[in-house]
Amino acid sequence: MAKESNLKNMALVLTLVCLFCSAVLGGAYALTKKPIDAAAAEKTAKAVGAVLPEFDETSYESVEALGKTYNYYKAVKGDETVGYAVESTTSGFGGNLSLMVGITADGVVYNTTVLSHSETPGLGAKCSTDEHFMAQWKGLNPSEKILKVKQDNGDIDAITASTITSRAYTLAVANALAVVAALNKEEKSNE
Amino acid sequence: MEYFLIIISAIFVNNIVLAQFLGICPFLGVSNKLSTATGMSGAVCFVITLSTLVTWLINHYLLEPFQLEFLQTIAFILVIAALVQMVEIILKKISPSLYQALGIFLPLITTNCAVLGVAINVVTKQFTFGGEPHMLNLAESLVYAFATSLGYGLAMVIFAGIREHLALNDVPKSFKGVPIALVTVGILAMAFMGFSGMVK
Amino acid sequence: MSNRMKLISGGLVKNNPTFVLLLGMCPTLATTTSAINGLSMGLATLFVLVLSNMAISAIAPAVPDKVHIPVYIVVIATFVTLLQLLMQAFTPAIYETLGLFIPLIVVNCIVLGRAEAFASKNGVLDSACDGIGVGLGFTLSLTVLGLVREILGAGSIFGWSFLGGRDGMLAFVLAPGAFICLGYLMVLFNKLFNKEK
Numbered sequence: 384m385a386k387e388s389n390l391k392n393m394a395l396v397l398t399l400v401c402l403f404c405s406a407v408l409g410g411a412y413a414l415t416k417k418p419i420d421a422a423a424a425e426k427t428a429k430a431v432g433a434v435l436p437e438f439d440e441t442s443y444e445s446v447e448a449l450g451k452t453y454n455y456y457k458a459v460k461g462d463e464t465v466g467y468a469v470e471s472t473t474s475g476f477g478g479n480l481s482l483m484v485g486i487t488a489d490g491v492v493y494n495t496t497v498l499s500h501s502e503t504p505g506l507g508a509k510c511s512t513d514e515h516f517m518a519q520w521k522g523l524n525p526s527e528k529i530l531k532v533k534q535d536n537g538d539i540d541a542i543t544a545s546t547i548t549s550r551a552y553t554l555a556v557a558n559a560l561a562v563v564a565a566l567n568k569e570e571k572s573n574e
Numbered sequence: 575m576e577y578f579l580i581i582i583s584a585i586f587v588n589n590i591v592l593a594q595f596l597g598i599c600p601f602l603g604v605s606n607k608l609s610t611a612t613g614m615s616g617a618v619c620f621v622i623t624l625s626t627l628v629t630w631l632i633n634h635y636l637l638e639p640f641q642l643e644f645l646q647t648i649a650f651i652l653v654i655a656a657l658v659q660m661v662e663i664i665l666k667k668i669s670p671s672l673y674q675a676l677g678i679f680l681p682l683i684t685t686n687c688a689v690l691g692v693a694i695n696v697v698t699k700q701f702t703f704g705g706e707p708h709m710l711n712l713a714e715s716l717v718y719a720f721a722t723s724l725g726y727g728l729a730m731v732i733f734a735g736i737r738e739h740l741a742l743n744d745v746p747k748s749f750k751g752v753p754i755a756l757v758t759v760g761i762l763a764m765a766f767m768g769f770s771g772m773v774k
Numbered sequence: 775m776s777n778r779m780k781l782i783s784g785g786l787v788k789n790n791p792t793f794v795l796l797l798g799m800c801p802t803l804a805t806t807t808s809a810i811n812g813l814s815m816g817l818a819t820l821f822v823l824v825l826s827n828m829a830i831s832a833i834a835p836a837v838p839d840k841v842h843i844p845v846y847i848v849v850i851a852t853f854v855t856l857l858q859l860l861m862q863a864f865t866p867a868i869y870e871t872l873g874l875f876i877p878l879i880v881v882n883c884i885v886l887g888r889a890e891a892f893a894s895k896n897g898v899l900d901s902a903c904d905g906i907g908v909g910l911g912f913t914l915s916l917t918v919l920g921l922v923r924e925i926l927g928a929g930s931i932f933g934w935s936f937l938g939g940r941d942g943m944l945a946f947v948l949a950p951g952a953f954i955c956l957g958y959l960m961v962l963f964n965k966l967f968n969k970e971k
Contacts, residue, residue: 388838389838404849408644416858422862426866499870504947552810594947599883647880652847685881690880694877748961749957756957757955757958763953
């Protein structure tokens with residue numbers, strides 16, 4: 384059955400096994416790298432497509448705003464800028480809440496979608512399924528509404544029993560709007 | 575201030591056993607008596623902190639520069655296994671009394687998912703702790719690992735205390751042993767949920 | 775043939791890893807927030823269990839006794855990483871949901887336990903059957919636990935809601951419900967299958 388151990392065969396077997404395993408994994412990594420990247424790209428493309436009106440192509444850019452770096456996709460149709468899809472992360476109840484916020488060129492929210500969250504299942508996690516909560520972001524004009532939850536004297540309906548998550552979501556949208564406002568200002572001064 | 579938040583969060587809010595479900599096997603296995611529970615907690619505390627230090631360094635200076643992050647799992651588990659073995663040998667030599675106290679628990683720790691779990695979490699997850707989301711630096715990682723293991727110890731000691739009393743009670747036959755223990759942990763977890771949301 | 779069938783069915787009830795052997799508790803509790811999640815975690819473990827059992831039974835005779843644990847761990851970790859890469863590539867959504875608990879299959883005592891107790895002493899095919907049996911037992915327990923928690927906690931079955939959008943008893947989806955449900959399921963399992971005890 385099992386061989387007797389001496390230093391030579393122990394070292395030999397361990398080295399061989401490790402070498403073989405890392406070789407297998409290296410190969411597997413090389414083979415799966417493409418599909419993994421493709422899956423990630425598809426996920427973001429889907430998110431951008433969901434939060435912006437029709438566009439021809441996007442460019443991935445980043446900007447310094449509100450004291451940190453924001454990444455965003457600038458969507459163009461023909462020569463015109465359709466809007467921006469901003470990746471906005473705030474801290475929710477259970478951890479980070481990452482959103483993709485689509486904002487059209489005139490500064491109105493087109494739609495939002497959750498990229499990743501670690502909110503409580505059945506409570507805060509509803510931020511990505513609750514229809515009423517999600518619908519209120521569509522076409523939201525920041526000049527008409529106060530971007531705070533009703534508990535904080537704002538205009539946003541929070542998810543029942545998940546005020547902290549709703550606050551984080553609202554803040555993420557507000558941050559994204561501020562980023563786009565800054566972008567628009569910059570563009571105007573460049574003209 | 576941030577270190578304080580990390581500590582509170584890791585011990586109470588995101589307690590490793592009761593909220594993150596890590597290290598359950600030894601948690602159920604050795605919590606029959608208060609004395610073994612403290613012994614195990616001590617050993618876990620020691621190994622988690624040490625292995626987080628080593629795996630953080632390996633990840634930062636070896637895996638990341640060469641883009642070998644996909645080898646994380648295999649590298650970390652080897653490091654942890656080797657580390658546990660080394661700690662065992664060193665303890666035996668320099669502090670026989672400590673070895674007496676922790677020795678029997680050490681081999682069990684390699685397969686304690688809390689150790690690997692914390693090591694992986696620390697290098698892959700972004701944490702917030704009141705500020706902006708960010709990856710933990712070395713000092714924060716160590717504080718987080720240490721505090722997490724304290725949380726492990728806390729849950730373990732509380733549970734062992736309850737279980738010592740439980741053993742004296744008349745429990746229905748089918749519930750004897752692990753089932754009643756699980757239900758008890760459930761109630762304990764409910765108590766710890768009271769902390770949730772305290773530190774974001 | 776019937777012997778191999780016995781190996782497979784043994785893992786389902788008599789040596790059920792979750793309810794009888796009490797192994798692999800962490801993923802059992804953490805990933806069973808819904809039936810689908812439990813099922814995916816079970817299948818992921820099944821994948822690693824079968825392949826590592828086969829590989830280990832093949833190399834076991836050549837491995838010196840003193841280093842057999844590190845060698846087994848390396849082999850298991852390799853299959854786990856392979857699984858991680860495959861899941862990231864082809865089922866990224868499930869990979870994200872199960873998160874940390876995929877790499878943690880490495881330290882799932884079921885896998886190392888079967889390698890040590892069965893695969894190292896038996897042939898490749900028998901070990902594969904043992905892996906399938908124990909893996910299916912694990913998958914079954916996780917799916918049942920996930921199903922019970924989903925029904926009680928979210929009011930749905932495999933994602934199909936029967937409460938018409940209303941909430942279930944949320945506590946069952948959260949941490950306390952995991953422990954309590956598993957406790958009661960264990961009692962039920964004991965009552966049904968271990969009458970003589």
